Amino acid sequence: MIRSEYFKKNVSRETIMKLSKFHNILIDNNKKMSLISKNSEKIAVERHYVDCAQMIKYFDKSDKLILDIGSGAGLPGIILDIIKSDYNLNFSTHLIDKSPKKAKFLHNVNSLLNLDIKIHNCDLRQINDRSFTTLVSRAFKPMKEFFEIILDTDIKFKKIILMKGEKFMNELKIAKKYFEINCESFKSLTNPKSKLFVIKSVSKI
Ligand SMILES: C[S@@+](CC[C@H](N)C(=O)[O-])C[C@H]1O[C@@H](n2cnc3c(N)ncnc32)[C@H](O)[C@@H]1O
Numbered sequence: 001m002i003r004s005e006y007f008k009k010n011v012s013r014e015t016i017m018k019l020s021k022f023h024n025i026l027i028d029n030n031k032k033m034s035l036i037s038k039n040s041e042k043i044a045v046e047r048h049y050v051d052c053a054q055m056i057k058y059f060d061k062s063d064k065l066i067l068d069i070g071s072g073a074g075l076p077g078i079i080l081d082i083i084k085s086d087y088n089l090n091f092s093t094h095l096i097d098k099s100p101k102k103a104k105f106l107h108n109v110n111s112l113l114n115l116d117i118k119i120h121n122c123d124l125r126q127i128n129d130r131s132f133t134t135l136v137s138r139a140f141k142p143m144k145e146f147f148e149i150i151l152d153t154d155i156k157f158k159k160i161i162l163m164k165g166e167k168f169m170n171e172l173k174i175a176k177k178y179f180e181i182n183c184e185s186f187k188s189l190t191n192p193k194s195k196l197f198v199i200k201s202v203s204k205i
Contacts, residue, residue, distance in 0.1 A: 006050045006189075011086040018082050018113055019049060025109055026073055033101050035073035051190040052076030055136060055161050056087050058186070058198050063091050063134040063159065069124055070140035071095035074106055076163065077136065081115055091134070096120040096127055124149055131156040138163035143175035147202050160199040163188070168195045180205055 002020045011019075023044060026035055040047045052075050059080075068077030074095060081093040095117060097103055103121030110117045120127050135157045140146060146162070164171065168185075175181060182201040188194035 002045045002049070004045045004050060006053070007045075010053070011083050015083055015086055019079070021113060022074070022078060022082065022109060023049070025112060029105050029108075033105070035102070035105065036075075046190055048073075048075055049079050051163065051188070052079035052138065053083055054189045055163065055196065056080060056083060056089070058159075058161050058196065059084075059087070059089055059091070059134070061089070063089065065094070065132045066091050066134040066136055067094045067096060067129075067132045067155075067157075069096055069135060069137040069146075071097045071106065072099075072102055072139070074109055076138050077117070078106070078109060078113075078115070080136065081117055082113070092116075092118070094118045094120060094129065094132070096122065096124055098123045124155075125153050127153065127155070130154060133158050135160040136162075139165070142167075143171040144178060147175060147179050147181075151202070151204060158200075160197070160202070162197040162199065164195050164197060165191070166193040168197075172197075178205060179203065 001016060002023050007016050007019065027041055029035055030041065036044060036048060055076055071077045077093050077095040084091060095106055100121055103119055106119045180203045181199060183197050183199040185195045185197050188196060
């Protein structure tokens with residue numbers, strides 16, 4: 001079982017068991033493909049799962065259909081889907097990743113954990129479903145590139161929740177030259193140098 005004060009405090013034992021199963025599958029598959037950095041395997045609970053789980057604080061009942069863009073190992077989409085019932089949330093989760101290997105891993109996790117997630121294995125620009133309540137993303141692209149793809153792809157959304165690392169200030173400064181961004185930012189629980197951005201709208205200047 002994974003050990004985490006954060007999860008112990010916030011979710012049920014069954015959820016912790018599901019997270020542990022996810023962790024085992026991830027670590028096992030990380031031997032043959034690059035899902036998370038090898039250096040972060042031993043600290044994956046805090047570095048990856050708690051980091052992703054903290055996003056749930058910015059969800060409410062209006063978040064019904066979420067898309068995790070550039071999901072990779074299912075971060076944050078799978079974590080959010082596993083913990084949602086502990087927060088009385090009931091959204092449907094879609095994940096998109098263009099890598100066939102990662103999509104195969106995500107399909108395996110979906111079936112082994114008995115989740116009901118929809119996985120899109122294509123470039124974001126080619127996705128068929130283009131209407132979501134909520135976009136989430138972590139470690140995908142710098143903000144400017146992210147907004148360019150979202151707007152070019154014409155994906156409809158009401159909210160974007162972005163997890164940004166230490167370079168967030170610079171990224172935001174660059175993005176603001178090209179886009180009008182209506183957003184709030186919040187401290188990360190896991191890294192004082194990171195931020196979570198909750199974006200209500202973004203348009204080209
Ligand atoms: C750095 S990984 C981040 C993975 C995960 N979100 C995390 O936090 O660990 C970025 C992922 O985005 C995917 N990706 C990059 N460009 C993409 C695109 N245009 N459409 C869909 N997926 C893309 C890559 O295949 C990769 O798995």
